[in-house]
Amino acid sequence: MARQSDTRARIQAVARELFAAQGVRETSLRQISDRLGLTKPALYYHFASREDLVRSIVQPMVDDLERFVAAREKTPARDAAGRRLLLEDYFELMWRHREVTVMVVRDLSTLADLDLTERMFDWRRRLTALLFGPEISAAQQIRATVALGGMSDCTVEYAHLPLEQVKDTAVEAAAAALGPATTP
Amino acid sequence: MARQSDTRARIQAVARELFAAQGVRETSLRQISDRLGLTKPALYYHFASREDLVRSIVQPMVDDLERFVAAREKTPARDAAGRRLLLEDYFELMWRHREVTVMVVRDLSTLADLDLTERMFDWRRRLTALLFGPEISAAQQIRATVALGGMSDCTVEYAHLPLEQVKDTAVEAAAAALGPATTP
DNA sequence: GTCTATAAATAGATAGAC
DNA sequence: GTCTATCTATTTATAGAC
Numbered sequence A, B: 001m002a003r004q005s006d007t008r009a010r011i012q013a014v015a016r017e018l019f020a021a022q023g024v025r026e027t028s029l030r031q032i033s034d035r036l037g038l039t040k041p042a043l044y045y046h047f048a049s050r051e052d053l054v055r056s057i058v059q060p061m062v063d064d065l066e067r068f069v070a071a072r073e074k075t076p077a078r079d080a081a082g083r084r085l086l087l088e089d090y091f092e093l094m095w096r097h098r099e100v101t102v103m104v105v106r107d108l109s110t111l112a113d114l115d116l117t118e119r120m121f122d123w124r125r126r127l128t129a130l131l132f133g134p135e136i137s138a139a140q141q142i143r144a145t146v147a148l149g150g151m152s153d154c155t156v157e158y159a160h161l162p163l164e165q166v167k168d169t170a171v172e173a174a175a176a177a178l179g180p181a182t183t184p
Numbered sequence C: 001g002t003c004t005a006t007a008a009a010t011a012g013a014t015a016g017a018c
Numbered sequence D: 001g002t003c004t005a006t007c008t009a010t011t012t013a014t015a016g017a018c
Helices: A006-022 A029-036 A040-046 A050-074 A080-096 A098-106 A109-113 A117-132 A138-157 A167-178 B006-022 B029-036 B040-046 B050-074 B080-096 B098-106 B109-113 B117-132 B138-157 B167-178
Strands: none
Touching (some): A006 A029, A006 A040, A006 A050, A006 A098, A029 A040, A050 A098, A050 A109, A050 A117, A080 A098, A080 A138, A080 A167, A098 A109, A098 A138, A117 A138, A138 A167, A138 B138, B006 B098, B029 B040, B050 B080, B050 B098, B050 B109, B050 B117, B080 B098, B080 B138, B080 B167, B098 B109, B109 B117, B138 B167
16 A cells, blocks of 8 residues: 555645745646646546645644644643743644645635634634633733744744754744743 | 826725735736726726736835835834834834735735835845844844734734724734843 | 727636547 | 546736717
């Protein structure tokens, strides 16, 4: 069972690269098939539709995010150390999926097309609750936006650098933006 | 000289709204003309092309940003108070243009189409220099990304709220992300 | 200034041969 | 699995009448 469909994975790799580089909406199936030396109908053998291809590329990040948030909710730790660890691991998650992050941030309509906008906001809300507790004030929500959004911007803007050159400072800045942690 | 072309402004208003709500690339000229009770060719009387319409909507923010950065470079003030003031005024600028900010953030390819990507990065670089001085370390650049990017995210995410409910906390969080200021 | 009509290009998608 | 050929829909943009 070495490989079931090497071509399927190659299509995804090329599509992901083009989507991140020039935008999802700006990339046609023709561009993808040309780059692979295939024709458009060949793509339809591996994917039911264009949307199916896009979804298959975004899905691994979605699954990872859902698992990540659900796991942390089982053992919340809102002191300074726990908060720090959450920011670190969240940064690494986005970093692992940074090509998809770039692609989604570059064209946010992608999320809407896949009906993921609501879920995205839900993850943000749950992450904020993990940082500040179940009762979230308006000020805390704003601070979480700066912290989490700022880290996300870093994964996109410095996607070409090694992780070690970005992570520590980005997490440090995000933690500072959150303000003092509640004592356990 | 009451109004030279009321229709031109109405086209821009409808286009800006649709662009921000559903994306620039996702909005056709037909949708815009329908909403106004006009036909597509009528739009071409007021704008040379689709790109000309988009540019005319983004241009005021571009001009404002260029003026803002150029003015601050004449009287740099990198102590805590000066840095704070810069963040406040920059936030208010983005807030004034938040409908365009939403529209651009939602579809970043818009900037590329208008050849504004380079200029955007240049403004970021100059703002970072105003915050940290002409010699910018990698860590300072990352902190500036969290601070400025985080504030930008706030203008988008809380665009529907009153300014007073967002500005102070967003600026506070951004200032914290920057770290301690250099003494004057 | 706005219309009707239409050109020209391109997209996603399918039929059927091999 | 991949191809050629084609369908259908939509887009930006223009010509020319009113």
